[in-house]
Amino acid sequence: MTFPIVRHRRLRRTTALRNMVRETVLTVNDLIYPIFVTYGDNVKEEIPSMPGVFHFSLDRLEEEIREVVDAGIPAVLLFGVPETKDAEGSSAYDADGIVQRAIRAVKAQAPELVVIADTCLCQFTDHGHCGLIHHHPVTGAAEIANDPSLELLVKTAVSQAEAGADIIAPSNMMDGFVAAIRQGLDEAGFENVPIMSYSVKYASAFYGPFRDAAHSAPQFGDRKTYQMDPGNVREALREAESDVAEGADMLMVKPALAYMDVIRLLKEQFDLPVVAYNVSAEYSMVKAAAANGWIDERAIVMETLTGMKRAGADLIITYHAKDAAKWVREGLAGGRA
Template structure:
């Protein structure tokens, strides 16, 4: 009888040995936790489609921030949820110096100076039509004006940097948005503030629960003219290359699970820090199955996050951040 000369199982015989040769590891430093800040007072409202995720008001958000800080999670991605009555066609609240995101940034930096604040830079939460830019009627067709939208996005980014944001994260997918925002930040004296570009953002069905959380669903049409077609991979490389050439400091792929091939492709071609967004429906599907007792939530979440990092992500934006750190710490 012939026995194998190569025995891969030798390195798997014990937990200690498996740990010794493990190639990929997760830690609290890998995670950015999204946080939704709403206009009003006394708000601590669980999002029905995202169990465990809440809308907070400025006076209650310390509950979430203190827990994140205690767990060692050192970065948050801030989304604003303005009053419906404050929305308009130009998303004015997005670049208001006293807007909800700007106020949240100031309070977070005052109370948690070591917490990195990443500001989502888009208009969709602040426009009454729910699109990520300025909309014009062209022959009965609603069209998002790319270049006019860039002007408002620059104003938004500068106002967020002025409020104290550590990182600007534009998510709008307008052509040239990184170059425009970089120039605007530099001109305003914020040349030190990096840009975390949503470089490869697909027009995805995985965003549904987020749109409930941020109240940002488009009132008409869809976002397929500016977000990417899920069928395309080579186009993702063109998008990422443009952002890198325009001065992006981070690249991002969004969503995560269905696009790990894109994460790997970017990792192999670019040296910039790479972020993946583990988006709302990816979170909600796990939560729903776990609540039914169909899956081991801890095992599924950690395996998913590990897979994203193994694919090439340096950082993971995830609603699982708090749970993941607890589990990694054996709790």
């Protein structure tokens, strides 16, 4: 049967009808909020390229966590900006490092809040790369050493779990990182701590504002030898398959907006939760356009996050989380959908 018997607009006629048949619904429980913690006292500094996102010192972190809890957001993802850096990123796995101290502070204030620890070295190394630097014995060229880097990543993950992290989220893209961290966590008695793997992380131009926020830009070269080529999708499947085999509990795609097809691919191929990272430039572009009056920020954000969920994301890491949580509540209360 077809028109005029079939009329698709019948179910779009009123707000109530549209709400009843909506296929994809964004909820507050889908959201994870990233937070940047730094050294010093009484620090709450807005990141210039990310309006509304701040660096917090530990003594100012409580107010941000209070807002997150009041918004009903179930989880935060912690990034640390250390006071000192070295070639091995030793402050990443220091028991008294900035991330470890932040984890303990958050868990003391809000025990039920899920604390996710980003597990990488780039914010902590003086060269800004996600692993150790070795030099080629013949050419002398600097290279990112895969296997020796795994040892430090394991130390970092274990120290974060010891501090109280509920989830370890390794973002380094070294080969074998999930297997190494899973073994390290298990041997340290943290077999129940899940791994949210940055399984498919592209060498993307969308990370610019984050590198400003995390002070993690590489001091030489780029990360294309370990992060994925944006033109590749079959490789994304291979990366995810490896992580599943190595014991990952969740699979992440980063960035999200330009890689909806990859989110859908992972959703169709695997039965693990899929996480989309709505990254810094995706956030900053919306903020810039909204500041100029070119777009309706609320409408764009909610449509974008809903699109990520429709593509297959079970969870969304987003800097819009606090606003989105408010807009979701307003929608449920009868406000604008």
